[in-house]
Each structure stands twice: as C-alpha cells, then as structure tokens.
Amino acid sequence: MSVAVDRDATFLASVRQIAEEVAAAHAEDVDRNARFPAETVMALRDERLMSAFIPSELGGGGVSFAALAAACRELGRRCGASAMVFAMHQIQVVTIARHLEDAPWFEAYLRSVAEQQRLIASVTSEVGTGGDMGRSIAAVTPGEDGGCSFEKQAPTVSYGAHADDLLTTLRRAPDAEPGDQVVVLTRREQATLEQTGTWDPLGMRGTCSPGYVVRAEFMPEQVLPTPFPKVSVESMVPVSHILWSHLWLGIASDAFDRARAFVRAAAKRTPGETPPAAQRLSHLMSELSLLRAEVDSALHEFLDASEEPGRERLSTIAAALRFNNLKIAASEQAPRVCQGAMGVCGIMGFKNDTPFSIGRHLRDTMSASLMVANERIHHTNASLLLIAKDV
Amino acid sequence: MNEEIRSILRDHARLPMDVDRLAVESDLYQAGMTSHASVNVMLALEDHFDVEFPDRMLTRSVFESIASIAMSLEELHVGAAA
Secondary structure: OHHHHHHHHHHHHHHHHHHHHHHHHHHHHHHHOOOOOHHHHHHHHHOOOOOOOOOHHHOOOOOOHHHHHHHHHHHHHHOHHHHHHHHHHHHHHHHHHHOOOOOHHHHHHHHHHHHHOOOEEEEOOOOOOOOOOOOOOOEOEEOOOOOEEEEEEEOOOOOHHHOOEEEEEEEOOOOOOOOOEEEEEEEHHHEEEEEOOOOOOOOOHHHOOOOEEEEEEEOHHHEOOOOHHHHHHHHHHHHHHHHHHHHHHHHHHHHHHHHHHHHHHHHHHOOOOOOHHHHHHHHHHHHHHHHHHHHHHHHHHHHHHHHOHHHHHHHEHHHHHHHHHHHHHHHHHHHHHHHHHHHHHOHHHHOOOOOOOOHHHHHHHHOOOOOOOHHHHHHHHHHHOOOOOOO | OHHHHHHHHHHHOOOOOOHHHOOOOOOOOOOOOOHHHHHHHHHHHHHHHOOOOOHHHOEOHHHOOHHHHHHHHHHOOOOOOO
C-alpha cells in the first residue's frame, strides 16, 4: 500500500513541476497561436508520464486512477490545452487497461506505449450521428487478405495531427446495426488523416482538433475484445467525465487564485479596510467549493464502484445518470467560477496581459458544455429518469 | 412468458427485424435496440407484469435478451403462469 502511495506522490510531484515550469511558461503562446502544447507533452514523455497509469508489469508507472485525476487538475491550473491533451490520452489508456481481457495484442500495445511514450488520440465522434457516441456509421470492413479497414468522417479529432495512434469506434461489421460497436486501435503507420476543416476556436485552442477523414488498415486482433457499449458505460464515459471535470476544476481554481491575488493586492494598498472585491471573492469561493465537491464525490463513487467484482454498479442506469450529471454540473459551474473571477478582477481580469488575466480560463472552460453537448446528455437523462428508481 | 416478452419487444424495441425470428438468447442490442428504446421496453415490462425493476437490475445485461429478461422477471417472482 505504502509503495502505491509513494508512487502516486512521486508522480504528482513530477506533474506539478512540469505544470509550473513548462505548461505555464508556454500556455499563452499555445493559446494565442492555437498550437499544440509540444513542450508539455515532451516533458511528460521525458518523465514517462504518458504511461503512468499502465500497470507496472506492462512497463508503466502503475499509479492510481485518483492520482491521474489529480494530475489533470494540476495541469489544468497552468494550461487548459495541455491538461486536455493529457486527459484525453489517459482516457484511451485507462479504457484499454480496464478491458484488456488478456488480449495479447493489446498487452503488447500497452508495453509499446510505455516504452515509446506513444500519444493516443480518439476518433469517437462521427459526421451524421448527431453527436451520439453510441452509434456509428463507419464499420470494420474485412478485406481479402484477412486484414480489415475503415473510413470514418470525424468532425473533430483532438491533436489528430500529433498523435501516434488512434482509438476509433466503429460498427462491428458492414451489416451491423449502428449501436453494435467495437473499439479499434490503429498505429500511425496504419492510418491516414485527411484534414477537412480549420481550427480557430474560442478556447482550448492548443488541442488542435479539426475534422478529418480517417482511413486505416489493420488486423482483426486490433479490435478490443470487449464490445464498445460495455467499454463505454464501465470506463470511457465515466472516466472521460471525471478526468475532464478535474481539469475544468483546475482551470477554475487558478481563476479563483488570480482573483484572490487581486483582492490581496488591493487590501495591501488600503490597510485596515476590506476592499469591496473581497466580498465578491467570498461569493466566488462558495461557487468554487460546489464545483470541487461535485468533482470529488463523483471520483470517489467511481473508485468504489470500480472495486466491486464485475463492476455491475457502473452499468446501472443510476450510475449513467450520476456521471452524466457530473459532466453537466462541472461544465456549467467551471465557466461560472471563471466569469465570477473576472468580475472580481474587473478590467485587470479582462485584459489579456496582466497577472490577473482570466480571459483564457473563461474561454477554455466555455468549451466544456460543448464537448459532448450538454443538451444531448439531458436528452439521454430525460429518458433514463423515466425508469430509474433511487437517483 | 417469452411470448408476452416478444409482444412487448414488438411494440417497443423498434427492431429493424421480425421479433419472431429472434432466438431467446439473441442479443437485442446487437439486433438494433437502442438504449432509448430499451427504456421503453423496461417501462412496458413494468406495466405489463406489474413489477418494479430495482436500480441494481436496470443494467444493459439484464435486458440484452428475451432469456435474460425472463430470468429477471422470475427473480421478481413473476411466475411462468403470469
């Protein structure tokens, strides 16, 4: 146990150092130029943190999921885009690691992620599905030589041009129903990406997520044995919502810290008087603590449910509602905190070049309610609420 | 009981195929039942058999086939004569 605790502590210390020294130093340039946070990813690779969650017997760092979530929060405090790239890569790693089922190809693949610090992107959304990840149009298509191929129109692939490998959802076969999905992992040399759009968004600019037509050829053993619907409810959806909400919490926490620094500076100028902004800061603190409480409790519920044999609780409708609510609540609360912080800092927060600038934080967190649109999640919840009992 | 389940699936599962052609063990999700349709199937089963599925039973695996639905109803003491 104490070995595991030490491992987590060492991991988090490295992440914090990279966040402070590398991610923070380049965050403004990454944002301004909508460019990939290459320095952060290189530093994470140098410290072998891309494989932090991979079990040590497969060459990874063997850290806990809770430590991984905390790492997303720490990176989020310094550079939202770096944190999102890290989080999305780890979502793919966690998903594969939790559904290995002793598949030799995937075990060998995780070893190669650890050895080469490979970066995995996901191709889960698709043009024509209305944002529903539970349906696919593109399919695993068997070839004549025993191999397989696919062609998928993806409206966005985060850091697609910078990824080593791709995790793609597809229909199981050309004649499969839209919901009969599998997960396919392809290596860079097996896939081509043809960019279909531009990338000049309001926030999370460094994630570099334009659309692509993705084409790949691969072998049947590169299909994850567990069907995607099970992978989705037990891992991909809750893990995504937990890691994203941790990084949104990180961004909001830094916005709050900047507002606090602003109020302290004002208080020092007028000794003996509480600056008017101090009261607004107090209001803001209660908003931030709501966000933190929601993020923390969802993490612990996930950890508890994951320890149960068979992970049955994670596949219940009650669990789906729980982690959908985390996504909705955190994605709405994080930009609210950032906007409140800007209200505290006033023009000093509105300007892009002060120590109290909140613009990037606000813009980055505004992406939260769009990545898997909240209205789509409400649509799902509305249906699940008809049948769920104790929610 | 299987016939009653089939009848509910016919009305609510919105499968792109004839429900009578499904084996009792066939995977309904693979056959094209969406999660939205599955909620309507659950509601119709509760109504028809006058039961309430507790949260622990509201999982994908419980509703993935006619056989698994029948088993869950038996667990809720819906007899074969129901």
